């Protein structure tokens with residue numbers, strides 16, 4: 001069996017695996033502030049709207065299985081934010097700390113160059129792996145908003161990290 005990780009654009013049939021990885025994080029951590037799993041129907045809506053609006057979704061595939069994914073999304077609705085996109089990145093728990101996150105993020109950053117001026121990552125303050133990953137890829141931690149989120153009976157601090165892309 002080939003053991004090579006392939007990074008490629010996501011396809012509609014990847015949506016259940018993408019959603020499974022997201023829902024694991026929702027149900028087992030405070031890193032994503034959703035408090036209930038995302039339904040498959042909502043996940044397809046999310047994927048279709050990304051395709052329609054031209055926001056990339058990429059996956060890391062190993063032996064036919066999606067083991068991680070990353071996407072860009074609209075940051076805020078106001079048109080002055082058209083130059084900015086928000087990054088999401090999730091790696092399946094069995095495949096972490098092997099460089100998959102770094103490969104996904106650097107690929108996404110290359111795709112974003114020339115298209116966006118600024119990338120934003122919204123990271124909960126205890127999410128050391130994420131803070132390290134984004135720092136490693138040149139993101140700068142600007143500001144921590146104290147107790148802006150609430151999940152599992154805990155107030156959660158959120159750090160906004162940004163990276164300005166070269167023109």
Ligand SMILES: CC(C)(COP(=O)(O)OP(=O)(O)OC[C@H]1O[C@@H](n2cnc3c(N)ncnc32)[C@H](O)[C@@H]1OP(=O)(O)O)[C@@H](O)C(=O)NCCC(=O)NCCS
Nearest residue numbers: 031089090091096097098099100101102122129130132133
């Ligand atoms: C954050 C995440 C995507 C990192 O993916 P990954 O494939 O493990 O990342 P990498 O293997 O490329 O590691 C990148 C760096 O992150 C850091 N890192 C990774 N796992 C870590 C851990 N468990 N503890 C501390 N730092 C860690 C390391 O600094 C690592 O660099 P190094 O290998 O030189 O030490 C992954 O941990 C994840 O999916 N977490 C849950 C979902 C999540 O928090 N998403 C982000 C929401 S903003």
